[in-house]
Amino acid sequence: MRLDDVFLYLDGHFEEAIGDVVRLCRQPSISAQNVGMEETAKLVAAMLEEAGAKARLMPLPGGGPPVVYGELAGNSPTTLMLYNHYDVQPPEPLELWSSPPFEPTREGDILRARGVSDDKGDIAARLAAIKAFRAVRGSLPVSLKFCIEGAEEIGSPHLMEFAEKNKSLLKADCCIWEGGDVNWKGQPVIILGVKGILYVQLEAQSASRDVHSSKGATVPNAAWRLVWALASLKDSEENILIPGFRDTIRPLSPAELGAARDMPSEEEELKQSLGVKRFVRDVHGVDFRMRHLFEPTCTICGLVSGYTGPGAKTVLPSIAKAKIDFRLVPDQRPDDILAKLRSHLDKNGFQDIKIAQSVEGENPARTPLDSPFVSLVGDAARDVYKMEPVVVPTSAGTGPMFAFTDVLGLPVASSGVSYPDSRVHAPDENMRLSDFDKAIKHMAAIIERLGRQPGV
Amino acid sequence: MRLDDVFLYLDGHFEEAIGDVVRLCRQPSISAQNVGMEETAKLVAAMLEEAGAKARLMPLPGGGPPVVYGELAGNSPTTLMLYNHYDVQPPEPLELWSSPPFEPTREGDILRARGVSDDKGDIAARLAAIKAFRAVRGSLPVSLKFCIEGAEEIGSPHLMEFAEKNKSLLKADCCIWEGGDVNWKGQPVIILGVKGILYVQLEAQSASRDVHSSKGATVPNAAWRLVWALASLKDSEENILIPGFRDTIRPLSPAELGAARDMPSEEEELKQSLGVKRFVRDVHGVDFRMRHLFEPTCTICGLVSGYTGPGAKTVLPSIAKAKIDFRLVPDQRPDDILAKLRSHLDKNGFQDIKIAQSVEGENPARTPLDSPFVSLVGDAARDVYKMEPVVVPTSAGTGPMFAFTDVLGLPVASSGVSYPDSRVHAPDENMRLSDFDKAIKHMAAIIERLGRQPGV
Numbered sequence: 001m002r003l004d005d006v007f008l009y010l011d012g013h014f015e016e017a018i019g020d021v022v023r024l025c026r027q028p029s030i031s032a033q034n035v036g037m038e039e040t041a042k043l044v045a046a047m048l049e050e051a052g053a054k055a056r057l058m059p060l061p062g063g064g065p066p067v068v069y070g071e072l073a074g075n076s077p078t079t080l081m082l083y084n085h086y087d088v089q090p091p092e093p094l095e096l097w098s099s100p101p102f103e104p105t106r107e108g109d110i111l112r113a114r115g116v117s118d119d120k121g122d123i124a125a126r127l128a129a130i131k132a133f134r135a136v137r138g139s140l141p142v143s144l145k146f147c148i149e150g151a152e153e154i155g156s157p158h159l160m161e162f163a164e165k166n167k168s169l170l171k172a173d174c175c176i177w178e179g180g181d182v183n184w185k186g187q188p189v190i191i192l193g194v195k196g197i198l199y200v201q202l203e204a205q206s207a208s209r210d211v212h213s214s215k216g217a218t219v220p221n222a223a224w225r226l227v228w229a230l231a232s233l234k235d236s237e238e239n240i241l242i243p244g245f246r247d248t249i250r251p252l253s254p255a256e257l258g259a260a261r262d263m264p265s266e267e268e269e270l271k272q273s274l275g276v277k278r279f280v281r282d283v284h285g286v287d288f289r290m291r292h293l294f295e296p297t298c299t300i301c302g303l304v305s306g307y308t309g310p311g312a313k314t315v316l317p318s319i320a321k322a323k324i325d326f327r328l329v330p331d332q333r334p335d336d337i338l339a340k341l342r343s344h345l346d347k348n349g350f351q352d353i354k355i356a357q358s359v360e361g362e363n364p365a366r367t368p369l370d371s372p373f374v375s376l377v378g379d380a381a382r383d384v385y386k387m388e389p390v391v392v393p394t395s396a397g398t399g400p401m402f403a404f405t406d407v408l409g410l411p412v413a414s415s416g417v418s419y420p421d422s423r424v425h426a427p428d429e430n431m432r433l434s435d436f437d438k439a440i441k442h443m444a445a446i447i448e449r450l451g452r453q454p455g456v
Numbered sequence: 457m458r459l460d461d462v463f464l465y466l467d468g469h470f471e472e473a474i475g476d477v478v479r480l481c482r483q484p485s486i487s488a489q490n491v492g493m494e495e496t497a498k499l500v501a502a503m504l505e506e507a508g509a510k511a512r513l514m515p516l517p518g519g520g521p522p523v524v525y526g527e528l529a530g531n532s533p534t535t536l537m538l539y540n541h542y543d544v545q546p547p548e549p550l551e552l553w554s555s556p557p558f559e560p561t562r563e564g565d566i567l568r569a570r571g572v573s574d575d576k577g578d579i580a581a582r583l584a585a586i587k588a589f590r591a592v593r594g595s596l597p598v599s600l601k602f603c604i605e606g607a608e609e610i611g612s613p614h615l616m617e618f619a620e621k622n623k624s625l626l627k628a629d630c631c632i633w634e635g636g637d638v639n640w641k642g643q644p645v646i647i648l649g650v651k652g653i654l655y656v657q658l659e660a661q662s663a664s665r666d667v668h669s670s671k672g673a674t675v676p677n678a679a680w681r682l683v684w685a686l687a688s689l690k691d692s693e694e695n696i697l698i699p700g701f702r703d704t705i706r707p708l709s710p711a712e713l714g715a716a717r718d719m720p721s722e723e724e725e726l727k728q729s730l731g732v733k734r735f736v737r738d739v740h741g742v743d744f745r746m747r748h749l750f751e752p753t754c755t756i757c758g759l760v761s762g763y764t765g766p767g768a769k770t771v772l773p774s775i776a777k778a779k780i781d782f783r784l785v786p787d788q789r790p791d792d793i794l795a796k797l798r799s800h801l802d803k804n805g806f807q808d809i810k811i812a813q814s815v816e817g818e819n820p821a822r823t824p825l826d827s828p829f830v831s832l833v834g835d836a837a838r839d840v841y842k843m844e845p846v847v848v849p850t851s852a853g854t855g856p857m858f859a860f861t862d863v864l865g866l867p868v869a870s871s872g873v874s875y876p877d878s879r880v881h882a883p884d885e886n887m888r889l890s891d892f893d894k895a896i897k898h899m900a901a902i903i904e905r906l907g908r909q910p911g912v
Contacts, residue, residue: 214851274663301769305758
């Protein structure tokens with residue numbers, strides 16, 4: 001095989017690669033709490049330099065944790081962009097961790113730490129592959145650029161502006177995304193897209209203060225106002241009722257439909273894991289996968305009003321709040337949906353309901369299934385994992401992919417260290433070292449193939 | 457005037473009466489937190505004995521704070537029942553008090569303490585009037601019975617059973633209720649009824665745990681289930697949609713309608729105090745008073761689901777809860793409304809929504825406006841307050857009056873120490889000493905008139 005020399009080096013230096021993950025995970029970097037961001041950015045830049053790249057911290061237009069930008073020239077001008085993030089989710093609730101979240105703990109094949117799977121393991125996998133190439137062959141067959149942000153877990157604010165402002169600096173030919181994983185069968189999963197997001201808080205205020213509930217016949221109630229406003233957004237058949245909500249949805253391509261049809265189904269596992277008897281609209285099989293991947297959503301993430309403690313309190317609340325998450329599909333846009341939401345509430349008599357945007361919206365993005373780069377990443381996966389890759393047209397989740405697909409015009413596909421029990425965002429986040437090894441080699445194989453097929 | 461001797465004594469012993477209020481208020485008695493209940497019951501019994509009554513603690517059928525029962529024989533068998541309660545609302549939030557809630561603080565005409573107005577000032581007013589009669593005249597012209605419970609602030613559980621079980625012990629001719637007040641103009645307000653209550657918690661559970669909101673297209677959401685269930689209970693025009701909800705409502709009597717028409721309106725003050733632009737259905741004047749007094753309600757007192765902190769969390773909640781307070785009017789019954797609520801939810805596809813009753817329901821109660829006892833209490837008020845009393849067919853609030861009106865068959869009317877800024881249930885609860893003086897004298901005048909008009 002073309003990479004025997006590189007893989008042999010990797011096998012001999014696996015503990016060093018693990019050492020890099022441990023080093024990254026020991027350094028907390030909680031963007032939501034602004035903990036350790038500058039320190040982690042500097043550590044990541046130093047590690048890029050150790051791998052031979054030139055690295056620097058670049059501020060985002062709106063402030064916040066800097067982007068670690070890096071460049072490493074190879075033997076061809078073909079340039080591969082590597083998108084990752086060095087920030088992690090808050091570790092709370094701490095009491096549910098088997099070991100302290102920022103003290104990486106190794107048990108057999110498992111390495112447990114906050115961020116090990118999302119996304120520090122991916123960063124370390126990229127670096128290990130690069131180091132091996134340089135050690136064995138002296139150089140890389142392609143050029144690399146690194147864009148490692150520190151605000152992914154808080155919605156990547158201003159990353160799109162950053163990409164627009166630095167278009168020529170960030171020029172590349174293709175992009176490897178974070179968060180790739182294997183499924184329960186061990187098949188590598190290659191993700192080509194993300195949903196967008198609009199996250200808002202609706203707030204009803206009916207009076208300047210709460211009053212005794214005996215006044216309920218005459219005094220307006222914020223909780224009721226909010227309930228009626230919410231019920232106007234989506235009916236119990238799960239139809240989103242905002243006029244024009246679906247207007248800009250792009251029809252699915254035959255390839256996308258085919259991919260959803262051919263994907264292995266994991267719905268029974270999900271049902272069992274969640275104790276759910278039936279899914280929304282009782283969808284099964286391909287209908288389940290179609291909804292999961294391609295349907296936009298309107299999800300209540302939080303609701304609060306009045307008295308929420310034990311027992312009874314006879315109070316009439318003056319304020320009620322709901323957090324709502326709309327996941328968007330191409331070509332929906334958060335600003336457009338926000339305007340339609342406002343207009344819908346106004347037309348239905350809910351001018352009093354305030355809308356606040358909790359985080360910046362993100363656009364949905366997808367790379368076409370027939371992109372040559374997708375085939376290349378799949379072929380590299382087949383070589384390394386010795387199993388047929390599962391190519392998924394889009395994740396149901398969200399990320400700042402639009403900045404790369406649409407602003408920079410790159411085909412994007414994922415590669416990474418995760419597996420279904422990685423527990424990302426949850427206590428006991430972990431990575432299997434065997435998956436880490438495969439992800440490093442997948443990265444190496446992508447680089448090697450790209451050197452041979454520069455035309456992707 | 458017939459009571460000059462008694463009033464002269466009262467004026468000379470006012471500080472003693474204030475001393476009794478202070479003594480009662482220094483003793484915390486928070487039924488919701490089970491703080492100081494037994495101690496307070498004993499103190500109240502001791503104070504009844506000091507006033508010449510025989511007192512004892514009687515357990516309620518279901519346990520909880522005991523009833524302080526007392527008897528004081530007078531010169532006639534005509535018996536006046538005095539209903540009061542020795543428990544108070546929790547004092548929280550403590551930081552909003554100008555002085556510690558259980559350290560009664562006197563400032564000019566104001567005495568500030570938790571429970572001073574609701575309902576320890578009323579208890580002390582009854583005792584001061586009785587002591588004055590006995591000191592000046594040696595005895596009372598009528599017999600008295602005391603029923604002073606310790607669980608009014610937690611919905612008076614089992615008090616109706618207690619009344620049923622002790623019908624002959626509690627036999628009387630009429631009953632003075634707690635919570636009487638004066639309005640802003642200084643007119644004494646005499647209340648003849650209460651609304652009933654059904655307080656429930658609705659709970660939706662859609663899965664065994666919360667999941668990432670990216671699963672919103674397929675995984676059922678408890679918050680949405682609850683919103684849809686709630687929206688099925690009452691529409692945005694404030695129509696309660698539970699079939700049969702109004703079936704047992706007794707038509708209003710011409711006297712009740714007349715009383716609502718003739719009542720002074722305080723709606724503008726309420727609007728201003730709450731910063732409310734318009735009331736429910738934009739009611740004004742007599743329509744406002746009719747709704748306030750005679751309409752049953754369905755009030756959301758609390759709502760909670762998912763993430764309710766600052767910023768954004770992309771979570772799909774598995775549990776959602778609402779607390780709902782139905783205020784009922786004669787002859788609605790909490791058990792009947794509960795059954796109709798269950799049936800309504802079931803018929804609308806909400807079999808999954810659990811209903812838990814947070815506190816025991818209470819029946820509504822009213823004493824007819826044309827009861828001779830009502831005239832007597834009004835006449836006594838006219839004598840003391842030198843103003844026309846306002847007779848109100850019912851409070852919009854709730855209390856265990858049904859046990860007295862319907863189980864014991866007594867006419868009931870209120871007398872008490874409160875005024876519109878008493879802040880009952882709120883921080884800085886207070887009583888004006890001038891109102892306390894009037895309430896003592898009103899009590900004395902009722903006793904005196906009852907001695908002359910035993911046939912009420």
